[in-house]
Amino acid sequence: MEQTGPNFYDDESVFATYMSLRQRTDSANDTLEKPVIMDLMRPITGQRILDLGCGDAAIGRELLQNGAASYLGVEGSHKMAAVAKQTLMDTTGEVILQAIENWAYPHAAFDLVIARLSLHYIADLSPICTNIFYALAPKGRFVFSVEHPMITSCDQGWTSGTPRQNWVVDNYFTTGLRVTNWLGGTVQKYHRTVEDYFHLLQKAGFIIEDLREASPQRENFHDVKTYERRSRIPLFLILAARKS
Numbered sequence: 001m002e003q004t005g006p007n008f009y010d011d012e013s014v015f016a017t018y019m020s021l022r023q024r025t026d027s028a029n030d031t032l033e034k035p036v037i038m039d040l041m042r043p044i045t046g047q048r049i050l051d052l053g054c055g056d057a058a059i060g061r062e063l064l065q066n067g068a069a070s071y072l073g074v075e076g077s078h079k080m081a082a083v084a085k086q087t088l089m090d091t092t093g094e095v096i097l098q099a100i101e102n103w104a105y106p107h108a109a110f111d112l113v114i115a116r117l118s119l120h121y122i123a124d125l126s127p128i129c130t131n132i133f134y135a136l137a138p139k140g141r142f143v144f145s146v147e148h149p150m151i152t153s154c155d156q157g158w159t160s161g162t163p164r165q166n167w168v169v170d171n172y173f174t175t176g177l178r179v180t181n182w183l184g185g186t187v188q189k190y191h192r193t194v195e196d197y198f199h200l201l202q203k204a205g206f207i208i209e210d211l212r213e214a215s216p217q218r219e220n221f222h223d224v225k226t227y228e229r230r231s232r233i234p235l236f237l238i239l240a241a242r243k244s
């Protein structure tokens with residue numbers, strides 16, 4: 001049965017597979033997505049940070065070590081939130097077990113909101129962008145990553161669990177629900193075009209400051225073959241915006 005984002009990550013076997021993938025040397029997250037996110041998040045010192053769909057909150061620990069004033073993670077999966085609590089145990093960081101859609105966003109409480117690879121699990125992003133805008137202090141920033149729309153458009157030509165050799169981009173302008181087999185489970189994701197993400201931000205009042213596709217940098221990879229493979233297709237789309 002297909003599952004929503006948080007329920008998917010609460011599945012015992014999906015959770016175990018995901019955690020081991022994330023810890024792998026040269027994981028796509030560490031080699032491609034994280035360096036761009038870190039770059040766009042700077043400066044970190046003194047920032048009050050909200051992380052939507054924080055997963056294990058490893059980044060929260062790192063941000064606090066790098067001088068963030070505070071870190072709050074919102075996470076919908078019980079299993080992930082429990083790991084995040086452990087990660088932040090001896091820090092000032094906090095985690096709330098709550099769906100991104102249902103949380104009561106406080107007004108002007110954060111300088112930086114991040115959402116790493118969580119927003120493509122959400123059907124309607126328009127109210128979320130409005131809530132994020134509301135929760136940011138004036139000039140506050142919103143930096144997020146999603147699976148690249150070229151990837152979310154279509155998963156034909158791929159058997160989950162095997163290294164993907166060919167990518168089919170199809171039904172690109174037919175946006176909305178995609179049911180995908182991944183990590184041994186079946187999950188609901190939502191496909192949007194690049195233009196959709198851009199307009200969602202604009203509509204909520206944001207000024208868009210940067211757009212990246214996490215092009216691979218050789219120095220971030222131990223293995224040249226993985227670097228070459230990652231040069232074939234974009235996996236991530238990352239946007240940075242500011243509250244006007």
Ligand SMILES: C[S@@+](CC[C@H](N)C(=O)[O-])C[C@H]1O[C@@H](n2cnc3c(N)ncnc32)[C@H](O)[C@@H]1O
Nearest residue numbers: 005006009053054055076077099100116118121
């Ligand atoms: C791919 S993981 C990324 C975790 C973390 N942001 C990172 O980059 O390491 C996606 C996370 O988003 C969470 N998530 C997905 N949809 C969510 C929702 N609607 N509300 C809260 N969390 C959600 C999942 O439970 C999962 O922990």
